[in-house]
Amino acid sequence: TVIMKENLEELNQRGLASGYPVILGGAALTRAYVEQDLHEIYEGEVRYARDAFEGLRLMDALIAVKRGVPGACLPELKKRRVPTQATAQVLQADEERGAVRSDVAVDNPVPAPPFFGTRVVKGIPLKEYASWLDEGALFKGQWGLKQNRTGEGPTYEELVETEGRPRLRGLLDRLQTENLLEAAVVYGYFPCVSKGDDLILLDERGNERTRFTFPRQRRGRRLCLADFFRPEESGETDVVGLQVVTVGSRIGEETARLFEANAYRDYLELHGLSVQLAEALAEYWHARVRGELGFAGEDPAVMEDMFALRYRGARFSLGYGACPNLEDRAKIAHLLQPERIGVQLSEEFQLHPEQSTDAIVVHHPEATYFNAGGRA
Structure with a gap:
């Protein structure tokens, strides 16, 4: 931005x-x-x-x-909904009193991580995270499989069986045969506390190491990502997970080759699959983190429920509603040093290879995705 x-x-x-x-x-x-x-x-x-x-x-x-087409015009600009002066004064007064914290519970047990600091895991086999591949997101969102608008021809379910899954099996076999995947993770656990809208990560002596400032909802529950961690005044220390995952640069190099060769369908299918495999790896590792923190037993038994995020905790990726500041990626990169798994952070705060993703991992039972920020 x-x-x-x-x-x-x-x-x-x-x-x-x-x-x-x-x-x-x-x-x-x-x-x-x-x-x-x-x-x-x-x-x-x-x-x-x-x-x-x-x-x-x-x-x-x-x-x-x-071209001067009669009646042609651009849509009206979006006007921001600004709080009335009275509402703004109440918000400001609440913030000055520190009374804006949401109703998120602060008495949930804090899990004990298996270690503090970071670890690197390389060479993760495809079979370990392939089951976390969201076929719906791949077939519908990436490959565009859908029934004809007229309702004629094969249904979506038929297209999945005749086109989607056979094509997927073939591509996964090719990725394995040509060794195009280099799945790796760098992750870690850090002691932390919250203070207002800030999440403060601590060192082993309890001193501030770095902090993230997150936006707070202006209405509703007034949620802020920091609320999912113990407040500093409680005297307790919480724990936060950070992770960066990648499926490596080789698959990106292959998609680039296909694009240059004008093999656009092959490019779109492989690129879409590579993006979803990175997401599958991130979900797989999030499940590993839940296991290490001791509450994987709360996970649902059906994978569809996993895709619907019906498990405890949440994985917040930078750039979305609860944590929109992409510059915070530099803080995660400083802590995790993702170059150890071949991931670099650009000047625009984008991860390279593209088939990589980062996340702040929250264990709180009430953690859920939400939009925040002052803009309407």
């Missing part, structure tokens, strides 16, 4: 803004941020698209306006 802002300012400085409308999207963005904050600084048109389909509609509108 910082780089996007800098790029818009650069387009302004080069006098290009009037000729280049910009469409922005992605997990770390909100419509209000793009269409209010970024629109205010950009001298041309800038709009938010939640997905590729909205992006195409915006492109149609932009071209129609440029």
